[in-house]
Amino acid sequence: MDQRDFWNERYAGKDFVYGEKPNEYFKGKIDGLATGKILFPAEGEGRNAVYAAQSGWQVSAFDPSEEGKKKAEQLAKKADVQIDYTVTDVENADYSKNSFDALILIYAHFHLEKRRDYHQKLASFLRPGGILILEAFSKKHIQNQQLNPSAGGPRDPEMLYDLEELQKDFKDFDFIEAVEESTILSEGKNHLGKAEVIRIYATKN
Numbered sequence: 001m002d003q004r005d006f007w008n009e010r011y012a013g014k015d016f017v018y019g020e021k022p023n024e025y026f027k028g029k030i031d032g033l034a035t036g037k038i039l040f041p042a043e044g045e046g047r048n049a050v051y052a053a054q055s056g057w058q059v060s061a062f063d064p065s066e067e068g069k070k071k072a073e074q075l076a077k078k079a080d081v082q083i084d085y086t087v088t089d090v091e092n093a094d095y096s097k098n099s100f101d102a103l104i105l106i107y108a109h110f111h112l113e114k115r116r117d118y119h120q121k122l123a124s125f126l127r128p129g130g131i132l133i134l135e136a137f138s139k140k141h142i143q144n145q146q147l148n149p150s151a152g153g154p155r156d157p158e159m160l161y162d163l164e165e166l167q168k169d170f171k172d173f174d175f176i177e178a179v180e181e182s183t184i185l186s187e188g189k190n191h192l193g194k195a196e197v198i199r200i201y202a203t204k205n
Contacts, residue, residue, distance in 0.1 A: 003089075004064045010190075011045055011067035018044065019188035020075060022051035023106045025135045025199050030055065033131060036101030041090060041122055042108035046072025046083065052104075053081035060100070062086040062093055090118040098127040105134040107191075112158040119169035123204065132173060132202045136161045138180050140196035150192040152185065163198050173202040 010017055022030075026048050040049045040061035045068055049061040053076065061083055063069065069085050076083045086093075090110065103126045110118045126132065137153035139160045144151040154160060163180045178200050185191040 007044070007063070007065035008067045011065055011071055015189070016045050016047065016071060016075070017188045017190045018047060018107075019186075019191075020047055021187075022048045023135060023187065025197075026104060026106055026133055027051065029131075029133045029201055030057075030102070030104075033102065037099065038102040038104060039095065039100045039122075039125055040104050040106075041093065042105070043072065043085070044068045046075045046085065048104060048106055049083050049085070050075045050079050050081060053083050054079055057102075059083040060086075060095065062088045064089045090114075090121060093121070095125045097124050100126050100130060102126075102131040102133065105132070105136065107136055107153075108134075109136060109154045109159045109161070111156075115165075116169045119166075123170055123172065126204050128204055130204045132170060132200060132204065134166070134198070134200040136166075136198050138163070138196045138198045140180070144194050144196060148193045150190065151195060152187075152191040153195070161198050166198060166200060170200070170202060172205050174205060175200065175202045177201040 035056040038052050038057045043049050043061035043063050049059050053059045066087050069087050072085050137160050141153050180198050183195050183197055185195045
């Protein structure tokens with residue numbers, strides 16, 4: 001099953017598999033920022049994009065899943081906000097360089113051989129001085145996956161992340177925060193329980 005089919009199957013049900021509320025780390029960082037143009041790659045069912053739109057941001061989002069887009073637009077309608085959501089992958093994402101004020105990567109896990117290229121392509125869409133907010137599962141998260149089937153995250157260990165590698169991916173950034181830590185997730189039925197995560201808050205040079 002390719003990635004698009006996998007995510008279409010996951011998002012096809014009535015429930016929002018990661019919930020309807022925004023990710024807590026993202027919410028904590030975005031709440032203190034002046035609004036502008038914001039990009040959400042691999043945005044799935046739209047919980048973070050819709051929150052940003054409610055907060056006054058001009059939102060662009062994309063994901064390879066048509067079912068994800070349907071759910072995101074449903075959530076946006078419920079919240080009475082507009083989001084510009086495109087069905088595409090990073091390879092084919094087409095935005096103007098230096099055009100966004102914020103780039104949000106929440107559990108956007110990419111294959112090892114593509115990861116750095118993808119991150120650098122996405123970073124090119126962000127203007128100098130723009131904000132990167134990232135939360136993702138670290139390689140240590142494997143131990144939680146083994147104990148808890150609802151812990152979430154890619155089952156391919158090579159798609160789990162390493163903090164130093166991510167900092168190299170975003171080499172043209174100043175890291176205000178770059179940490180690996182334990183947290184407890186409560187995001188729908190697929191991000192539940194203890195998690196080992198990487199959190200990055202940075203500005204583009």
